[in-house]
Amino acid sequence: MAEKRVLKDRMSGILLHPTSLPGECGIGDIGENAMRWVEKLSTSGVSLWQMLPLGPTGFGDSPYQSFSAFAGNPLLVDLQPLRDAGWLVQEKRASEPETARVDYEKSRSCKLPKLQEAFVNFTANAKAEEKEDFHLFCDREKGWLEDFALFMALRKAQGDRPWYRWEEKLRKREPSALREAARAHEEEVAYQKFLQYLFDRQWKSLKHFANERGVYIVGDIPIYVSEDSADVWAHPGLFDLDEKGLPRHVAGVPPDYFSPTGQRWGNPLYDWEAMRRQGYAWWIDRFKKSFELYDVVRIDHFRGFEAYWAIPSEEETAVKGRWVEGPGAPFFEAVERALGKLPIIAEDLGIITPEVERLRESLGFPGMKILQFAFDGNAANPYLPHNHTRNAVVYTGTHDNDTTVGWFESLPDPRKVTGYLASSEKEIQWAMIREALKSVAATAVFPMQDLLGLGSWARMNLPGSTEGNWRWRMTQAQMEEAAWQKLASLNRLYWR
Numbered sequence: 001m002a003e004k005r006v007l008k009d010r011m012s013g014i015l016l017h018p019t020s021l022p023g024e025c026g027i028g029d030i031g032e033n034a035m036r037w038v039e040k041l042s043t044s045g046v047s048l049w050q051m052l053p054l055g056p057t058g059f060g061d062s063p064y065q066s067f068s069a070f071a072g073n074p075l076l077v078d079l080q081p082l083r084d085a086g087w088l089v090q091e092k093r094a095s096e097p098e099t100a101r102v103d104y105e106k107s108r109s110c111k112l113p114k115l116q117e118a119f120v121n122f123t124a125n126a127k128a129e130e131k132e133d134f135h136l137f138c139d140r141e142k143g144w145l146e147d148f149a150l151f152m153a154l155r156k157a158q159g160d161r162p163w164y165r166w167e168e169k170l171r172k173r174e175p176s177a178l179r180e181a182a183r184a185h186e187e188e189v190a191y192q193k194f195l196q197y198l199f200d201r202q203w204k205s206l207k208h209f210a211n212e213r214g215v216y217i218v219g220d221i222p223i224y225v226s227e228d229s230a231d232v233w234a235h236p237g238l239f240d241l242d243e244k245g246l247p248r249h250v251a252g253v254p255p256d257y258f259s260p261t262g263q264r265w266g267n268p269l270y271d272w273e274a275m276r277r278q279g280y281a282w283w284i285d286r287f288k289k290s291f292e293l294y295d296v297v298r299i300d301h302f303r304g305f306e307a308y309w310a311i312p313s314e315e316e317t318a319v320k321g322r323w324v325e326g327p328g329a330p331f332f333e334a335v336e337r338a339l340g341k342l343p344i345i346a347e348d349l350g351i352i353t354p355e356v357e358r359l360r361e362s363l364g365f366p367g368m369k370i371l372q373f374a375f376d377g378n379a380a381n382p383y384l385p386h387n388h389t390r391n392a393v394v395y396t397g398t399h400d401n402d403t404t405v406g407w408f409e410s411l412p413d414p415r416k417v418t419g420y421l422a423s424s425e426k427e428i429q430w431a432m433i434r435e436a437l438k439s440v441a442a443t444a445v446f447p448m449q450d451l452l453g454l455g456s457w458a459r460m461n462l463p464g465s466t467e468g469n470w471r472w473r474m475t476q477a478q479m480e481e482a483a484w485q486k487l488a489s490l491n492r493l494y495w496r
Contacts, residue, residue: 013048025110031078042213045491050218072199149192151230162228219294224267252318262318302346406456
């Protein structure tokens with residue numbers, strides 16, 4: 001893969017996950033509404049669309065707890081192209097009230113039966129060239145798709161139990177057991193591949209549409225994968241697991257700004273020495289796939305590559321973890337040798353040491369500057385705009401922060417903010433957006449909730465909690481009526 005240059009000086013972006021778009025079945029998708037969204041970005045001078053991980057979600061519907069580091073979420077598939085292809089009964093889109101929340105249960109019960117119907121009709125009636133295209137996709141992606149499709153088929157057959165609770169021969173991937181399972185669940189395996197085929201076709205169409213209009217996709221690679229994932233089941237030797245397939249230690253972070261007891265994420269940790277012996281092949285494949293999906297990648301929890309917080313699996317909180325040395329620069333050098341230099345944003349938040357800073361700077365990756373972290377009264381605070389550097393991405397807030405309006409309303413002394421911004425409390429979100437856009441940082445990004453001026457109820461995620469997250473959704477009226485012209489004017493004013 002040749003060097004890929006996307007990030008340039010003076011770009012702006014908006015953070016919005018596709019689930020938050022308008023769409024059928026109570027959830028956003030990657031079809032017509034996503035293209036309309038791209039056009040809004042393009043005409044407003046916005047060059048970057050940043051989103052969360054796109055994988056099929058597991059526990060809590062979190063994009064950071066996915067069944068695969070390679071697969072796409074079938075709930076994001078737009079049903080209309082399936083009707084147009086004749087794989088679904090041609091019917092008018094169901095009229096449904098617009099809601100500011102994603103209802104994942106409703107989305108699954110509405111959309112999955114229709115996707116199953118499309119698969120049955122595709123199998124029976126698709127044209128020869130359509131079936132050939134499907135088979136070419138399966139062959140091209142077989143390195144991860146075979147394991148993933150079988151994993152999902154077995155998980156369904158096992159009553160949605162996680163793989164480490166399956167019978168031993170399947171848990172330990174005995175070859176004869178896998179062959180028998182593939183035969184027994186042949187149709188479900190094919191269905192799972194079909195879902196990924198649909199996602200792949202629609203995503204590539206959307207990405208091409210965006211790139212043609214000067215909009216580039218910023219994706220997200222979580223450093224860790226879910227324990228209940230095809231990745232861990234298929235490659236247990238690359239993770240720190242015991243003989244039963246359970247983690248000896250789990251991932252998280254120590255007590256910080258977000259939580260006094262830290263965050264116990266629960267993901268299994270990597271066996272980095274085993275990874276190194278294989279030339280980091282799994283990670284290289286992961287990066288390669290990610291850069292097929294995205295133009296730029298944000299690495300979530302970048303600091304874990306320098307040192308990571310290892311929590312004994314029996315601990316209920318993250319307090320009693322310890323720092324363990326990560327793979328460091330040799331890991332990224334191996335990726336670069338295989339794929340070339342890549343546009344990467346390092347999420348360098350939390351407890352950041354000089355060693356983490358040196359690693360990021362040696363690699364040339366831009367770090368993140370969060371304006372909501374800036375106003376503690378310390379003029380040397382690195383998040384304050386006058387301390388920003390060019391090689392950085394400035395955010396009003398991220399998916400883990402409150403909305404700017406909600407954050408501001410919760411401040412005990414808002415004068416620290418208004419005094420610095422030389423702004424009144426009125427429309428504080430625009431004062432913060434303006435501050436991000438005029439920063440010396442090469443890239444400025446803000447969540448769509450801030451463009452709309454929404455309060456805490458529209459927050460995407462509250463770290464450390466498991467209920468009610470990842471559900472905010474923009475209505476069609478909000479997308480059409482947002483202050484796009486004002487944003488375009490500010491982009492021109494600050495040369496974004």
